Amino acid sequence: MSETQSSEHSPSASGGSSSPSRRSLIGWGGAGLALGAAAAGGAVAMTRTGNDVDPAAADTGGAVDFHGAYQAGIATPVQDRLHFAAFDVQTDDRAEFVRLLKDWTEAARRMTAGKAVGEGAYGGLPEAPPDDTGEALGLKPSRLTLTIGFGPSLFARFGLKDQRPDALVDLPQFAGDALDAARSNGDLCVQACADDPQVAVHAIRNLARIGMGKVVIRWSQLGFGKTSSTTPEAQTPRNLMGFKDGTRNIAGTETDRLKKFVWADEKDGPAWMAGGSYLVARRIRMHIETWDRTPLQEQEDIFGRDKGEGAPVGKAKEHDAPFLKAMKPDAHVRLAHPDSNQGATILRRGYSFTDGTDGLGRLEAGLFFLAYMRDVSDGFIRIQRHLATDALNEYIQHVGSAVFAVPPGVRDKDDWWGRTLFSKEA
Secondary structure (H helix, E strand, O other), X not given: OOOOOOOOEOOEXXXXXXXXXXXXXXXXXXXXXXXXXXXXXXXXXXXXXXXEEOHHXXXXXXXXXXXXXXXXXXXXXXXXXXXXXXXXXXXXXXXXXXXXXXXXXXXXXXXXXOOOOOOOOOOOXXXXXXXXXXXXXXXXXXXXXXXXXXXXXXXXXXXXXXXXXXXXXXXXXXXXXXXXXXXXXXXXXXXXXXXXXXXXXXXXXXXXXXXXXXXXXXXXXXXXXXXXOOOOOOOOOEOOOOOEOOOOOOOOOOHHHHHHHOOOOOOXXXXXXXXXXXXEEEEEEEOHHHHOOOOHHHHHHHHOEOOOXXXXXXXXXXXXXXXXXXXXXXXXXXXXXXXXXXXOOOEEOOEEEEEEEOOOOOEEEEEEEEEEEOOOHXXXXXXXXXXXXXXXXXXXXXXXXXXXXXXXXXXXXXXXXXXXXXOOOO
């Protein structure tokens, strides 16, 4: 959780072909995906030029354009639901993995548009599995975005060692970390965001089916109730502690700040990452029961903001410039603020989660922290180290962690996820 803190994209061509036939079942791992052809009928497409998103389409539940210079799901207006999955690669065949990336891109292009992949969930050969699992039939696209990232371990495969960006550093052990290896790392990830949870789950489920035998899910996380926004004109969302979160987040329309803090530049590292970004994912457990017994004044002192309006200490409105020295030295806002971190700024897209109980009668709940940045060391690592003395640490613990290089967007129907990394021209 932090005081600091959004895209453009392309249907990939699995060779530039249109909807795959039933004969391509083996190539698709016996799977496909769809949101149902009927869903596309009333969908309102969200179009993006540069970093701009049509505000009239932001809350329609329609389709977000998959094509563009940057991947959707970063600067895009934040949706309400998340299904995030980290995968481990099982194949050692580079060509097979590239084929998977192309198939995934085609599937993602069609799902985000509300279209069926292949022949859909029914009506095909009764002797073969359907191309789609069917649970999203009749649902709207719900602003589904799918964003892919490559983990550090992927660069130990497929002859990619020299292509690992310097900015993709392994995260150090931070004070208080209690990381679960089963909920950390991964060769690659897919972030599915949508306004309908079933649409997001459907997307990850079908990508996993397509990848069967080539990749396997290492861990996944469901999220609800966005804890930050890339549309500052909207009400700032609250985390499970009841406080507004991400007040100073980068807006999806702030082209200059996105360029400075989020998008990788051709001068930053390997050419294939130009137009990409870096993603840090952290599963943060909240000690809800302890927090709920903490006096209001102490809660507000810990954050450095009041709980109602969200105004910083000594100010009246949420967006008033904070006077950091008026806050306690260990206040969260004071320690996380860019002015306390040599200007370090990140774009946040986190979600709340509840995963039942821990067996001791306590909620297994917290924040699934997602943040995009131009450089991991200058962004998340710098901020997180400064948060070592954060008073909030008494009530939270980081229990899962991963970092990924997020490639640039898919530009058109002949492009595909990871092309700049895997193509011979790169």
